[in-house]
Amino acid sequence: MDTLxxxxxxxxxxxxxAYLALHFAIIAHSHDNHMAAMNAFWIAIxxxxxSIGKFSLFTCKKGCSHCCFDNPHGVSGMELIRIIPLxxxxxxxxxxxxxQEYKAIKKTQExxxxxxxxxxxxxxxxxNNQCSIYQQxxxxxxxxxxxxxxxxxxxGHKKYQSNPQIDCDSxxxxxxxxxxxxxxxxxxxxxxxxxxxxxxx
Numbered sequence: 001m002d003t004l005x006x007x008x009x010x011x012x013x014x015x016x017x018a019y020l021a022l023h024f025a026i027i028a029h030s031h032d033n034h035m036a037a038m039n040a041f042w043i044a045i046x047x048x049x050x051s052i053g054k055f056s057l058f059t060c061k062k063g064c065s066h067c068c069f070d071n072p073h074g075v076s077g078m079e080l081i082r083i084i085p086l087x088x089x090x091x092x093x094x095x096x097x098x099x100q101e102y103k104a105i106k107k108t109q110e111x112x113x114x115x116x117x118x119x120x121x122x123x124x125x126x127x128n129n130q131c132s133i134y135q136q137x138x139x140x141x142x143x144x145x146x147x148x149x150x151x152x153x154x155x156g157h158k159k160y161q162s163n164p165q166i167d168c169d170s171x172x173x174x175x176x177x178x179x180x181x182x183x184x185x186x187x188x189x190x191x192x193x194x195x196x197x198x199x200x201x
Contacts, residue, residue: 004147007055008166014051015171018044022174026181038078038178045171046135049142052166059146063130067153067163068123071102071116071191072140076175077184079138080193083125086133092198094124099195113189117155124191138190139168139175 018041025037053060087095102116109115125133131141143166146152152159176186185193 002056004055004057004164008052011048011051014044014048018048018171019174022171022178026174026178034182042082045139045142049166053145055145057147059148059150061150064150064153065122065126065129065131066150066157067144067146068126068131068141069117069120069155070123071098071113071189072138073113073189074140074172074187075138075190075193076172076187077179077182077193077197078175079136080185080188080190080197082136083133083138083194084197086136087125087194087198091124091132095191095194096198098124099191102189102191120154120156139172140190142166143168 021037021041021044025034025041028034028037098121102112105115106112123131125131131137144163145166146163148161149159151157152161153163154160172187180186185196188196
């Protein structure tokens with residue numbers, strides 16, 4: 001029987017392509033070389049998660065957005081700068097508003113991420129229940145999948161449960177290293193990171 005672990009292991013070659021491209025992006029001595037390496041990295045990441053997503057037991061489907069009621073953590077500046085150009089005025093306003101709300105929650109809640117989920121606020125990047133930046137979504141979003149009813153992924157559902165997650169910690173660490181090299185936010189939550197970059201514009 002094909003297990004999730006075996007399925008992921010079978011696609012490690014694609015993940016190694018991503019590691020190698022990111023390595024070259026970090027050591028690049030010119031902007032052109034850096035951009036070429038980052039482009040190769042994102043192509044490899046897209047290929048990797050597209051292959052992972054074919055696991056027969058995953059129940060995620062196009063148009064499903066039940067898991068998009070979170071404020072993902074572990075998002076790097078390298079990911080944030082890909083999202084900013086895709087935002088419309090309404091999304092920018094929603095991001096800034098929710099970022100302020102999340103900032104206030106962090107001052108009063110021991111676990112602000114769990115509390116935020118309990119509020120069931122849809123991600124400001126959703127449009128018509130679909131991710132408007134799907135091809136540029138962060139690793140923190142790409143790494144979650146459902147093995148049960150997709151509806152259970154909504155934090156407001158009575159059977160809400162945590163989703164399985166593909167380990168991306170090593171990749172995230174390298175993305176943070178790359179972000180730091182270019183003066184971008186290291187590791188942050190999605191709302192805070194996007195709002196911070198919007199304020200700089």
